Amino acid sequence: MTGQQIATPNPPPEPSSLPDYLKDLCVELNIKQALDDATLSAIRKYRRAAMYIAAAMIYLKENALLEKPLSRDDIKPRLLGHWGTCPGLILVYAHLNLAIRRHALDMIFVTGPGHGAPAILSCLWLESSLAHFLPKYSLDKKGLKNLISGFSVPGGFPSHINAETPGAIHEGGELGYALSVSFGAAFDNPDLIVACVVGDGEAESGPTATAWHGYKYLDPAESGAVLPIVHVNGFKISERTIYGCMDDKELVALFSGYGYQVRFVEDLENIDLDLFASIEWAVGEIRKIQKAAREGSPIVKPRWPVLILRTPKGWTGPKELDGKFIEGSFASHQVPLTAPKKNDEQFARLKEWLEQYEIHDLITEAGKPIAEILSIIPEDHTKRMGTRKETYDCYQPLDLPDWNELTVKKGTQESCMEAVGKYLLKVIEKNPKTFRIFSPDELESNKLSAVLQEPNSGRNFQWDIASRAKGGRVIEILSEHTCQGMMQGYTLTGRTALFPSYEAFLGIIHTMCVQYSKFVKMARETVWREDIPSINYLETSTWARQEHNGFSHQNPSFIGAVLNLKASIARVYLPPDANCFLSTIAHCLRARHYVNLMVGSKQPTPVFLSPEEADRHCIAGASIWEFASVDKGIDPDVVLVGIGVEVTFEVIAAAALLRKLCPELRVRVVNVTDLMVLSVSESHPHSLSSEDFEMLFGSDVPIHFNYHGYPIELKGLLFGRKGLDRVSVEGYREEGTTTTPFDMMLCNHVSRFHVAAAAVRGGSLGNPAVQVRAHELISGLMHDVQKARDYAVEHGADPENTYDTPKF
Structure with a gap:
């Protein structure tokens, strides 16, 4: 064989006895019975059922429970999804369910590897959270068929976790944000534990690296906790992961430096016992830190728990194909068997893979999970991670001051x-x-x-x-x-x-x-x-x-x-x-x-509007500023529009300047505070109708926009409006340096002189009295531009009174 592999048994054998390190941990935690045989059996059956469903979701369109021999016709024509992370996610979800049930925990689940949607959806089906919100995924054969056949096809669940997934507050499509999202959810939720799985690929991102510091900003007296579970399966899409190439000492040094207590979960032969004991330990550490803080004796710089879970990528899936490893390698990341509909060997491997889970022993004739599986799921549906109110019905409106x-x-x-x-x-x-x-x-x-x-x-x-x-x-x-x-x-x-x-x-x-x-x-x-x-x-x-x-x-x-x-x-x-x-x-x-x-x-900056005027202006989104307009803006030759604090000031200053330089020019000044009103009619809920747009900006007069952002943005918003040939736009031109405020206006052609020149140029088209003076006026204004720039260079400041409120 060629390629890389993490050697693992498939499936893991039953342990003959509890390893000494787990016995010691159980004694330390005062756990009388680490995991009784019935519960251990239930956990394993839960995992088998969920892994079968996850794999079937990727492959099957029919014969969801293998009630007849698998045929090529049962396989979907397009195979979409990600298998590699699913077994690890299912393992974690199963044990968190058990912890919730044992300790009545309030817990939500954040999945960093959001592409592992089949894993989460299979668990949500088993706990009836899908059926709770979406009856078509009922806990029976029909519901399970709808889930399996509908995954990653039009009308079904997409291949990534998203807002349609019960319990989700994070998609995980762009990796790196699960941990910071988890801390955000824990703030001011004192009883909540946010279990967050961070994939070892995601862990390579800058956002995740910084988010490890989140506990330094969380007060255990007032907020909940985050339980990070780093899933180290060794591979990304086609490359080894950094964490996967780090040994235990290196990872302990890293996370100890961040401020965590580290516990590894990596005993594959006893993985359920190992993870069970580790979660018990983690919950105990969280409660200890919180209890101290809430009793008035907080631990200074408490060391919160983090679990490092090592399992093979694509665990329990196909081991190899065409002489190359699949399980334990990058080849299991997405669809391990890409052509089982056409390729005989791949079809045989898929059949072997699905049959190994023996789903008929785990689902009743009616299509319901057997009682053993249900025994580890929280009985109270409000405690199940898919139906936590915090994730879908938790809005707390602010009590806002006047x-x-x-x-x-x-x-x-x-x-x-x-x-x-x-x-x-x-x-x-x-x-x-x-x-x-x-x-x-x-x-x-x-x-x-x-x-x-x-x-x-x-x-x-x-x-x-x-x-x-x-x-x-x-x-x-x-x-x-x-x-x-x-x-x-x-x-x-x-x-x-x-x-x-x-x-x-x-x-x-x-x-x-x-x-x-x-x-x-x-x-x-x-x-x-x-x-x-x-x-x-x-x-x-x-x-x-x-x-x-x-x-x-x-x-x-x-x-x-x-x-x-x-x-x-x-x-x-x-x-x-x-x-x-x-x-x-x-x-x-x-x-x-x-x-x-x-x-x-x-x-x-100047306060142009009284509180009453400001309220009306903001409700309208845009309005004519009569105080800065000629004759309150009636019958204008040109409309000047300011959008943004500083550039609006320049429009007002230009209007005042034009009163002196060119009193025959009739100027209307408009301010836009809600940018979306400019978008073409009905393209946005706030967009002005064509009639309202013309009431503000006229139907046939030139309009000059002085805009805070990039001009192309504004042109895009206006595209589709009638008469755009009468519109000119200036905004940020990607010109700047460490210079004076007014010089920034000059550099980007949004100064009062540039606005005044645009007004004269536009107004001259319909006002003969302006037209005869236009060239002279514009030349003088451009001369003022150069003088202002020269002044800034010479004095390192703008002329005195540049930002005094204009007077009309």
Whole structure:
């Protein structure tokens, strides 16, 4: 034979006696009887049944229980799925069921290798969780046939765990996030244990590597626990895994450094006894840590348990084919036998594989699991991992303070973020157990430091004596991936979270956001899933005001990432001042099912609207700003549109400048705070109708957009609107450096001078009085551009009064 293999018996033999190391552990844990013969037999039969069902799901379209000899006609025409991780997942699920039953645990299951869906679905069928939500998968022959024949075919379960899977809060399609999601679910759920299987392929990802630090942010007095189970089966799709090539000493050193107690589960001949004792140990350690904290004598830097489970990849599947190993090698990762419908040898191997489980001994004539199998499943269906309320019906709406109590006087200047920070502190005070902020180390820089005020809030970093055990609502860790994963777990278990970040670095979690939005889309289409809070991003330290940073910190691309999400989910807001921002964040924290992105400035900027005006403006999503328009915007020659704090300021400054330079030009100023209103009619729930669009922007006059993001995004939103030949757009041009704020406006053609020039150019098309002066005016404005740039270079600052509120 050629190739690599982890040698294993198939199936594992019955142990003759309990090994000494397991006896010692049982004595240490005060377990009178580690696992009686009846329970051990039940566990093994459960595993055989689940492994058969998982394998059958990949291969069979008919003859689900092998009630007649297998034929080629029974095999699906397209074979989809992943077998390699399934036996290990089933082993873990079976033993967690037993632990729940023994100790009445509150436990949910997070599957890092989400491609192991057949394993989880088979266990969900055995425990009746599928039937609980989906009667077509009833606990009988018909239900089992529907499950097996319907897997990975149109109308059935997909090949990955997703929102249609009971008990799931994580898909695992893009590997790396299971552990951080698990910690998010455990926060503020004091009785919950989140069992998280981390595959050894997934463990190679950066997000997983950082997520191991999650326990340093979890207070055992107020939160639950995560039980990580690292499944080391040695191979990825076609390569050995790093963990699979590390010996026990290396893994102990690694996880001890992270702060864990390590226990290996690797005795294949006694795997059930080994895993049973190990889970008993882990639960005991968790309870010990929690008890100490809850009795007022917390263990400083407690060492939480982690299990390292070593089993062969594709365990109990075909051992070899064509002289190459399958079991214990990468060849078992997906479909071990790829052509059994056509190839005689493969057909014979498939028949042998499925028959070895002797499914007819495990399923009754009626198609129900035998009593032994059911004996290890929690009797109370609310305790079963597939029907835990935390995973599908757990929304806890926030008690939100009135944002009007924190508004700012119109005509003054205020930082949007400072106003928001004060509001968020009030949110924390009213919701001490259902709201958290997950942020990189940027809250002070982003002017949100109000949320760090003690005793009401503060950080929740348990390894720092300054913030340990104080109930802080802020998790600051310099890993956007970990913040995102924790926010997902917290949100999908019913609580509300906020992720504030430098604008430039939210792109780091672009694909995580996309994966999450797919889960939410499917959750909304799954009738038995109830409401979940929206996920909320607060994007600040924008490219427009990065005075102390350079080109690397100038990147608004995350707006485009959200725009590309499903319209029913995506929401992008660019509130123009502090009062509008307060209204917006209150709305987003109330909303359900959305991905909300709020973009704003941390620097003081003018407050253009009163609280009442701001509320009306935010409800409308866009409105004409009469104070900055000529004759309140009636009968305009040109429409100027600001979208974003700083670029809207430049539109207002341009309108004021034009009053002096070209009083004959009739300007209408519009501000858009809800970006989605611009999308073509009916393409988004917020999109303006054609009639409403024309009421705001006119039907035939030129429109110039001054946009915070990339111009191509806005052009994409507007595509399909009538009369786009009258539209011009400026935005971030990917030009920047460490320079003055106004020079950033000049570099990207969004300054007041560029806006004024665009207004003259557009207005001249319909106003002869403007047309005769247009060239002169535009030339003068471009000259002002150069003078302003020269001033910035010479003085290292912008001219005095550049950011004074324009007067009309």
